[in-house]
Amino acid sequence: MNATDYLNRSALYRKLVYGPYREFAGVYAVKMSNEGLGRQCTWRSLSLFRDLMDWHVGNGHAPQDLNEIHVDRFLEHRFKHWKPDSGDRSALRRLLLALREKGLIPAALPIQRSEHEMIVDVFGQYLSTERGLAAATVGSHKLLSLRFLREVCPFGADEFAALTPEIVIGYVERHALDGSADSGKAMCGVVRAFLRYLHLKGFISTPLADCVPSIRRWRLAGLPTFLPPEKVQKVLDACDRTTAMGSRDYAVLMILAKLGLRASEVATLNLDDIDWQSGTILVHGKGRRQATMPLRHDVGTAIVAYIRHGRPASACHRVFLRTLAPHVGFASGCAITMIAKQALERAGIDGYAHHGAHLFRHSLATDLLRSGASFAEIGQLLRHRSIDSTRIYAKLDIEKLRELSLPWPGGVQ
Structure with missing residues (x-):
């Protein structure tokens, strides 16, 4: 049974469309029907919607003020009393998206980015536009670069001038064995590329990329695993x-x-x-x-x-x-x-x-x-x-x- 069939028979949905949240409930139901959700998922989503709106309005908020902050607080409250379901967050994200598409709630609040994240975001744009790297590769580079930046420059770009070869080498030595040899080699490659970018854009005056140690790894040393x-x-x-x-x-x-x-x-x-x-x-x-x-x-x-x-x-x-x-x-x-x-x-x-x-x-x-x-x-x-x-x-x-x-x-x- 899909969402459309369930909604036509659901007593819960009938209560919602004749209740105080009828407009929100109707928009959410159309969204679930268009996505072809099954009966169980639709029932769970409607129950979650009802509990969310009761909690939201019960705490003195207007329905049209609903946003991600309220959803996070609701889930935090809910998880104290009930076992969380893996689909709860995605169901409420679907609700917010449906309501915003119809203009029933304001647009999402801008995400506050830290200085580290903004530097790494620009680095990612450079990798994508100027180096032509694929999206997945850019994502992994940003993740490893952010980790490096937060540790060696915890207070942001003001500490770039204090970067030395000893600091870079120390970071690599601390994290070279966090994973496999291949992971360590990849980490060194990303740190090297990030330092080269910082020097190219003038963030650091000393070319530190050459001081990143190399992890010895015999090329093609392993045997491919195969099935007959x-x-x-x-x-x-x-x-x-x-x-x-x-x-x-x-x-x-x-x-x-x-x-x-x-x-x-x-x-x-x-x-x-x-x-x-x-x-x-x-x-x-x-x-x-x-x-x-x-x-x-x-x-x-x-x-x-x-x-x-x-x-x-x-x-x-x-x-x-x-x-x-x-x-x-x-x-x-x-x-x-x-x-x-x-x-x-x-x-x-x-x-x-x-x-x-x-x-x-x-x-x-x-x-x-x-x-x-x-x-x-x-x-x-x-x-x-x-x-x-x-x-x-x-x-x-x-x-x-x-x-x-x-x-x-x-x-x-």
Whole structure:
């Protein structure tokens, strides 16, 4: 039962539309119906709306004065007496958005930004406009830069002049082991880029970027984790394609396993990116690069089955949508990674170092290499910038490595 069906039968909604908050309740109901919310979510949202308005008016506020501050105070009060629900905040954000669209409450109050945040915001704009970095990369740079800035300059830009190589090196030494070696290396790269930006814009007079230590990390030292073809097929067969979610997950896994796309590339795939007549697919890859790839028949069949029988009606142009309302595309590739992880668990496949979408990309490359494909062909399919990124799969070709190995002194042991 969707929101529209529930609202037509709901005694709670009838009480609200004939009560003092009738105008607000009607606008909120239209919003929930348009987003296709289910019965339980609609009931929960209406109950939360009723409690919010009773609390808000009961504390001497006019209904039209409702804003984020009042919502936060209401939730703080509510959580003292009832167990919080994960959807409460999103439900009330939906309410405020619906009321503002109709002009029933004032626009949102401007968010007060600290000096640190404003400096990092300008740094993010520089990375996006002048360096051409993707939004996700800019976001991670801003997060790490803000952390660095708050620690080494807690009082803001006035302390830039006091920055020294010793302070920068001390920060790196304190945080280099906060995560993995790769995380530490990424942190050093961001700090180096941020210091270079500060010097370029005249915030600091000394070029401190060169004093950021480097974290030793052997390039391509690890082995790619991969699944043999029979286990990949086991994962695909474990999808229940009779359900909407199962058909979606199967189509996602087919793209990962047969085309080798990254999780973010699957998440951002649009309906317009598929050319059914020519049998090609436009991939929006890393670094804002685009590539046209051939669409395999079995992958296209899986996508068509999902679009016809599993994809909910939505104005969103993304190929893959949330099964729960609102029916919109995924916010990032993390959702695709979760689909892959759940599929592996469903198939009973464990014992691997990595459980995510990239596992299928490694599996495809390894299978192609063992089938006789060249590194150039694999690199072209995976859209690697450098052949070095593809050569790592040579470590997995055991038979060819045996031909290159030297005999053990003294014969076979």
